[in-house]
Amino acid sequence: xxxxxxxxxxxxxxxxxxALRESGLPYPIVMSTHLSSIAIFGGAILxxxxxxxxFAMKSMSISEVYRQTRIWKRIGFCIMITMGLLLGGAKLxxxxxxxYFLIKMSLLCLVGVHALIFRPRVYxxxxxxxxxxxxxxxxxxxxxLSLILWVGILSMGRWIAYYERPGEIPRAPxxxxxxxxxx
Amino acid sequence: MFLAYDPTTNPLNNNEWSFPLAECVHISMFAMSVxxxxxxxxxxxxxAFRRESPxxxxxxxxxxxxxxxxxxxxSGFIIWTSDPLRYxxxxxxxxxxxxxxxxxxxxxxxHRKVALSATSPSIASVLTxxxxxxxxxxxxxxxxxxxxx
Numbered sequence: 472x473x474x475x476x477x478x479x480x481x482x483x484x485x486x487x488x489x490a491l492r493e494s495g496l497p498y499p500i501v502m503s504t505h506l507s508s509i510a511i512f513g514g515a516i517l518x519x520x521x522x523x524x525x526f527a528m529k530s531m532s533i534s535e536v537y538r539q540t541r542i543w544k545r546i547g548f549c550i551m552i553t554m555g556l557l558l559g560g561a562k563l564x565x566x567x568x569x570x571y572f573l574i575k576m577s578l579l580c581l582v583g584v585h586a587l588i589f590r591p592r593v594y595x596x597x598x599x600x601x602x603x604x605x606x607x608x609x610x611x612x613x614x615x616l617s618l619i620l621w622v623g624i625l626s627m628g629r630w631i632a633y634y635e636r637p638g639e640i641p642r643a644p645x646x647x648x649x650x651x652x653x654x
Numbered sequence: 655m656f657l658a659y660d661p662t663t664n665p666l667n668n669n670e671w672s673f674p675l676a677e678c679v680h681i682s683m684f685a686m687s688v689x690x691x692x693x694x695x696x697x698x699x700x701x702a703f704r705r706e707s708p709x710x711x712x713x714x715x716x717x718x719x720x721x722x723x724x725x726x727x728x729s730g731f732i733i734w735t736s737d738p739l740r741y742x743x744x745x746x747x748x749x750x751x752x753x754x755x756x757x758x759x760x761x762x763x764x765h766r767k768v769a770l771s772a773t774s775p776s777i778a779s780v781l782t783x784x785x786x787x788x789x790x791x792x793x794x795x796x797x798x799x800x801x802x803x
Contacts, residue, residue: 514689
C-alpha cells in the first residue's frame, strides 16, 4: 500500500474514527448536520452572490448583505468543516484515492484561492462598489465563480458515495443481500 | 396503471449518473429553499439584517424560496420513483412527507403573516422562526436518515 494509503488507514482505524463509523446514531447525525449547515451557509452565500449579480435582495446594498451574512457564513462554515472532517476521517481509507473526493478537496482549495484573489478586490471594497454606477466585472466574476465552486463541491461530495475502486467488489446494502426468500 | 409500474425500467436505475445527478439537484435546491427561509428566520429572531424589516426580507427572498421548493419537490419526486414502495414503507420518509406538507402550509400561512407584520422581535416572531428552523432542519435530517433506517 502507498504512503497515502497507509496514512488514510491509520486515520480511519484510530479508536475515535472507528467508533464514529460503527456507531448507530452519531454517524447519520453528523452527516445530517453537515447537510443542514449547507442550507444555512449556502443560503447566505447564494444571497450574497445573487445580490452582486443584481438578481436578488436589491433593496439592500451589497456591503450591507455582505456584512449581515458574514457571521452566518462563518458559523455555517465552521460546523460544516467540523462535520466534514469527522465524516472524512471515519472513512479516509475509502476516500483517499476516490477521484470525486480528491476533486472536492481541490475545489475547496480553490475556494481559498478565490478568497485570496477576490476578498481584497471585491468583498473588502463592497462600499466602493455600492457607490459605483454599475457593478464592476471583477465583482460579477467573483460571484459566478463562487456559485460554480460551491455547486461543484456539493455535487462532488454527493458523488463520493458512488465511486467503486477498480477490482473491488461493491458492497450491496443489507436490504439487497438479505432479501426474504420468496414463497 | 400504478400496479403495472416497474421501477427496474426507470432510467434512474439503469445508468450510473442520473440518480446522483438528481440528488445533487435535490441538495442544491433544498439549500436554496431552506437557506432563504432561514435568512427570514434569522431576521425574525433579530440575529441578522436588523436594518431591514422582516417583511422586506420575506419579499427579497420569496421568489428564490419558491423556485427552490418547486425544484426540490420535483427532483424529490423523481428520486422517489426509483423505488416507490421502499420509500413508502420507510418511517423516516413518512415523517419527511408529513413534515414537508406541514412546513409548506406553515411557511405560506403563519410564517408569512408573522414576517409581514413583525417589527421588533416578539414572542410570536421568535416562536415562528424557531419552529420554522426546527421543522425544515428535521426534514433534512429525515431525508438523510432514510438511507440509514
